[in-house]
Every structure is written in C-alpha cells, then in structure tokens.
Amino acid sequence: MVYGNDEAGDLPRLGEKVSDGCSAGSGEDAPPALEDSLLRLQQSDLEMIRVLEDLIHLLIHKGVVRITDLPGAAQVKLSERGRVREALGGLTGLINDEEQGVI
Template sequence: MYYVQRNDEGQLIRVENAPFSGMTGEVFAETAEISAWKNAGSVVDESMHHRELLQKSDLEMVRVLDDLIFLLIQKGVITITDLPEMAQVKLMNRAQARQGLGGLEGLLNSDDQGIF
C-alpha cells in the first residue's frame, strides 16, 4: 500500500510507504503511476550522484589545469603575460598558496629565476 499526496490537478506530489501528514489518499497496489513516480525518483537520485561526482572532479581539475598552465609556462610554450590580467593574478595567488603548502615547488623553483 502507498500513501499519496496529490496537487489540485490530481498529480502525485508525494508517495510514501507509511501514512504522513498532508496525505490525500491511498493506493492499494503498485500502479503505472506509482511505478513512474518511483522510477523518476531513482533517476533524480542517479542524477544527483553524477552531479556530486562532477563537482568533486571540478575541484580536482582546477589543480590539473594549474599544473598544466605552469608546465606550459616552464617549457616556454606560453608566458604568464599571454594570459588576461585577472587570470595572471589568480594564477600567481594560487601559485603562492600552493608553494606555501609545498604543492608546486618543483615547477616554481626548477631554475634560479622561477616561472614569474
């Protein structure tokens, strides 16, 4: 048995296995409507899971891009001044912060002059 709440148009807005405050009816068997509701919930759950994975990987990709940019600078493919001024400031701030943590020592201090 399912306990449901419907909106004014009769569409499901909540389905539970136990009675709840605000419920507007009961469905005694799993109907196509209940199945569709449950499937939609699993799609939303899966979507949220993928969104969380992307958000986590976004943070990791920032580090990859930092390292890539500094590697291109170190190899002379680009210079820091090729980038827009705001990008230069952000990269230098991140480089200083990461250097303080020991994260880019090899790239920043690979020669006497450093990248900047």
C-alpha cells in the first residue's frame, strides 16, 4: 500500500491515483478473503482516527503539546471535527462495552 500526502496535504483515498503508473486499489477485484480483510482494515482506520483525535485533545488539555505546535492544516481539521462532534453531542459511547479496559 502506498501512503503519501497530496498537494493539499491530505492522504489520498483508497482507489485514487497516487503516482504515475501506480494506484491504490479499491479491492473490488480481490479474492473475498482479501476483500474482507481490506474492509476490516478500513473500518479499523476509521476507528483509529477517533482514538488519535481524542489522544491529541488529551495531550493538548494536559499541556504536553499546544495546538499551535501542529501544522496549520492539522489545526483546521481538528477544529472542524471538534465543531462537528460538539454539534452531534460529543459522540459519547463510541467504544463498545466489550472494548472497555482494552487500552
């Protein structure tokens, strides 16, 4: 898998062309077991985004880092996600009961 930021500083989405002669596959032509693994990994990525976002906010709250220590694009994205999550009531209860105490 190829990772790298595009001109805007964003990671390319799965299936986007990332360089000449190379693209990240969508998994549509993959065997079912591989496709299932790719889907699980993609879902795990979405869940990890929330974990990392909460970790960044915790580090900022504890004074370990300042939001201004982060690149401008990261500051904007964190602020926007914070506003959206707040509008949705903070999205409490994101961790399933069976996940309690895992970390």
